[in-house]
Amino acid sequence: MTTKPKVLISDKMDPNAARIFEIRGCDVDVITGETPEQLIARIGDYDGLAIRSSTKVTKEILDAATNLKVIGRAGIGVDNVDIPAASSKGVVVMNTPFGNSITTAEHAIAMMFALARQIPEANARTQAGEWPKNAFMGVEVTGKTLGLIGAGNIGSIVASRALGLRMKVVAFDPFLTPERAVEMGVEKADLDTLLEKADFITLHTPLTDQTRNILSRENLGKTKKGVRIINCARGGLVDEAALKDLLDSGHIAGAALDVFQTEPAKDSPLFGTPGFICTPHLGASTNEAQVNVALQVAEQMADYLVNGGVTNALNMPSLSAEEAPKLRPYMKLAEQLGSMVGQLTRDSVPRISIHTEGAAAELNMKPIVAAVLSGFLRVQSDSVNMVNAPYLAKERGLEVREVKTEREGDYHTLIRVSVKTEEGERSVAGTLFNNSEPRLIEMFGIKVEAELTGHMMYIVNEDAPGFIGSIGTLLGQNKINIGTFNLGRRDAGGEAVMLLSVDGDVPETVLKQACELSGVKKVKELTFV
Numbered sequence: 001m002t003t004k005p006k007v008l009i010s011d012k013m014d015p016n017a018a019r020i021f022e023i024r025g026c027d028v029d030v031i032t033g034e035t036p037e038q039l040i041a042r043i044g045d046y047d048g049l050a051i052r053s054s055t056k057v058t059k060e061i062l063d064a065a066t067n068l069k070v071i072g073r074a075g076i077g078v079d080n081v082d083i084p085a086a087s088s089k090g091v092v093v094m095n096t097p098f099g100n101s102i103t104t105a106e107h108a109i110a111m112m113f114a115l116a117r118q119i120p121e122a123n124a125r126t127q128a129g130e131w132p133k134n135a136f137m138g139v140e141v142t143g144k145t146l147g148l149i150g151a152g153n154i155g156s157i158v159a160s161r162a163l164g165l166r167m168k169v170v171a172f173d174p175f176l177t178p179e180r181a182v183e184m185g186v187e188k189a190d191l192d193t194l195l196e197k198a199d200f201i202t203l204h205t206p207l208t209d210q211t212r213n214i215l216s217r218e219n220l221g222k223t224k225k226g227v228r229i230i231n232c233a234r235g236g237l238v239d240e241a242a243l244k245d246l247l248d249s250g251h252i253a254g255a256a257l258d259v260f261q262t263e264p265a266k267d268s269p270l271f272g273t274p275g276f277i278c279t280p281h282l283g284a285s286t287n288e289a290q291v292n293v294a295l296q297v298a299e300q301m302a303d304y305l306v307n308g309g310v311t312n313a314l315n316m317p318s319l320s321a322e323e324a325p326k327l328r329p330y331m332k333l334a335e336q337l338g339s340m341v342g343q344l345t346r347d348s349v350p351r352i353s354i355h356t357e358g359a360a361a362e363l364n365m366k367p368i369v370a371a372v373l374s375g376f377l378r379v380q381s382d383s384v385n386m387v388n389a390p391y392l393a394k395e396r397g398l399e400v401r402e403v404k405t406e407r408e409g410d411y412h413t414l415i416r417v418s419v420k421t422e423e424g425e426r427s428v429a430g431t432l433f434n435n436s437e438p439r440l441i442e443m444f445g446i447k448v449e450a451e452l453t454g455h456m457m458y459i460v461n462e463d464a465p466g467f468i469g470s471i472g473t474l475l476g477q478n479k480i481n482i483g484t485f486n487l488g489r490r491d492a493g494g495e496a497v498m499l500l501s502v503d504g505d506v507p508e509t510v511l512k513q514a515c516e517l518s519g520v521k522k523v524k525e526l527t528f529v
Contacts (some may be wrong), residue, residue, distance in 0.1 A: 071092070101153050148186065151173040153395060354402055454502075
């Protein structure tokens, strides 16, 4: 008799989730509110762990989870899961990235109305026995301009609702193509233009190195006087100290935050500031959203435990058992090439092409394409994986082209990733050494061989004697150890590229110093996982 997989639901979740596990052939226990020590003592009995945000799945818990095969997060954020530790243990981590999109978008619209009509303060004073009819003068949203920072899944829903309210929508998103903007009915703009035009600004972008503090003191100072700011996305996107100062000065008329840089936010300096309202991270808190994500995570986990199906996994591709061994090194190469293009391309990209040649052209293209898109889009979204990357690409209006050339060229097998940018077509290419080791062999028309791993510095410079010594001296003076030097050039004395692997993060100050070296055209830090 086959033993049923055992699943533990350790956070409060819609009871129908447990029923789905049972219907689909799993034994399930619902035990919530345990301490880490209690969970460590219990977790060894289970094949699956279903969580929300309360359970912190640490390395210590994973070390004790000797039978665990899958962790399912009902929701999008996985900050409470040690994904590297889970991966090293062979534990699949899944989430439900789209289960609460409508709910979060509606919360942002609700916050906008609350700001426009000063509803929280008017409610409080009325219930206190006052009748302050003349104390509150609101503004209409009709005819106003909404500045949308982030036009992905949630942002596009907000845009649709705002257009229904007869607002004008201006959107800033590096991945928003002109064609997709027309389809959405919004005006595509750079960030400065959005800041200048918007009467309301709402944020719908993940927290990444590129978006952290996107509404900095400097950028907040560029906004139209009387603007109102709404953030239901991630804490850390807005400089909270600067926001308070500009609220106090009257430059910003109002701000509504559902998320804070530090949560729980118990003593924010924004509390009590006139024109400021907040909620305790309620963006996903509706009955419908809670049901949706609970049911979705139960379906995904049960499918994996019973049938081996993989959906919305953050650390594992969707592959059959037969395909996995052969495809895995190709997908690693494809993801690295996509990540490199994504990290080095700042323009809006309307098209990405994936060209396989030789042995690679004989393989199933779907996981290879998904791996490229996953690496490319992950620069802008912390929830991208191989399963949802094609969906996100389609949603953003990104045209994906697949090209196969079965004949061999200079290499037995090759993958090339090309993007169309305002500067023209740009491409990178790679191959496998010994059919298993990914290698970059060309970037932007320059031959260069490199292993893409860990932290790297990408430098474009004029080919001249002494430059290698200069960059080596600079990094040495800043105690940055170089792992490998990888060089290439178009021709003698022409444009050259350098890829350096280093042992850790490169401080911004060092990157700026490198930019100031003679002959340097561009310097950027790259990270590969």
